[in-house]
Amino acid sequence: MTGPTSPGDRRFGFTDVELVAHPTVFASDLFRGKVVLVSGGGSGIGKAIAVLFARLGAHLVLCGRKPEKLEAAVALLRGLGSDVDAMAMNIREPDEVESLMERVWSRHGRLDVLVNNAGGQFAQPAIDFTVKGWKAVIDTNLNGTWYMMQAAARRWRDRDQAGNIVNITATIERGLPHMAHSTAARAGVIYLSKTVAVEWAPLGIRVNCLGVGAVESSGFAQYSEEGRKTFYESNPMRRPGDVWDVVEGCVYLAGPSGKFITGEVLTIDGGQQMWGDFWSAGRPDYFKLG
Known part of the structure; x- marks a missing residue:
């Protein structure tokens, strides 16, 4: 098992082999018979979350925009013995969200946990955002998450079923230039x-968020080399976390361990919210230290 990579290392996140084998503190049957839906489950943190739920006995439903990534994730999860279904769709589209939820309840008759992991952004000074770029990020990260939340909640209400939502967000208390x-x-x-x-x-229905800070995943590769260097300086531990930190935090909130937790943000960031200086596109000259 490899540890966190260095700023110059181009491999970020865990391999599939590492995800399947990495030790966990949770019992292997914790989610036996439960149905878990993970958006953005075809890659990165979403796939890692799905793998642990599968290892803990859950039936998985994945959604995402790229069929080829979903197909690869499905193959991996089925190799773990999980009952898994996937649907290529866009959470920005309310009609597609409705179709997904109908598919979940038609096949399983229930949904126990909704993990809203799908999202996307790009690094750029705010003054240069285009209208299209701004709308794309807001539509996915906010509106898409809401469509998923509301569609699930209405079905839980109408069927008199309990529900559980975990929204994967970010450490934002200090802002993120x-x-x-x-x-x-x-x-x-x-x-x-x-x-x-x-x-x-x-x-x-319980609803919680998981605020992610400097955690290495496959999405980390999108940032510039200079931006990644500031990433490693963004918390007092002076190192990144790994996807397993996020995965086990998600299961903690979703499982019996979180039964008296709602409306909370579990922050996994090595202390970034209290100290740090993360510039995803690189630190401007004005703010450079020394």
């Missing part, structure tokens, strides 16, 4: 979650 569109959306998701956690408590 070059990610203004994403922080706006993620902040919206966090306070949306806190609000509906109260509204939906009488329905037996």
Whole structure:
């Protein structure tokens, strides 16, 4: 098992072999018979989350925009003995979200956990955002997450079933330069979650967020070399976390361990929210140290 990579290492995240074999603190039958839906489950953190739920006995449903990635993830999960289904779709489209939820309930008759992991952004100074770029990030990270939340909650309500939502967000307390569109959306998701956690408590629905900081995953490769260097300086531990930190945090919130937790943000960032200086597109000359 390899540890966190160095700033110059081009391989980020765990391999499939490592995901399947990595030790976990959770019991192997923790989610036996439960149905878990993971958006953005074809790659990166989403796939890693799906792998652990599969290892813990869950039936998996994956969704994402790229069929080829979903097919590869399905093959991996079935190799673990998991009952898994996948649907290529776009969470920005409410009609496609409705079709996905109908498929889940038609096949399984229930949904126990919804993990909203799908999202996307790009590193750029906010002053240079185009209208199209801004809308794309807001539509995916905020609106798409909401469509998934509401569609699941309505079905839980109408069928008198309990529900559980974990929204994967980011560490945003200090802001994230070059990610203004994403922080706006993620902040919206966090306070949306806190609000509906109260509204939906009488329905037996828990809603929580998982705030991710400097964690190496396959998505980390999108940043420039200079941006990645600041990533390693973004928390007082002076190192990144790994995807397993996020995965086990997600299971903690979704499982019996989180049964009295709702409206909360579990932050996994090595202390980034208190200290750090992360510039995803590289630190501008004005802010360079020394």
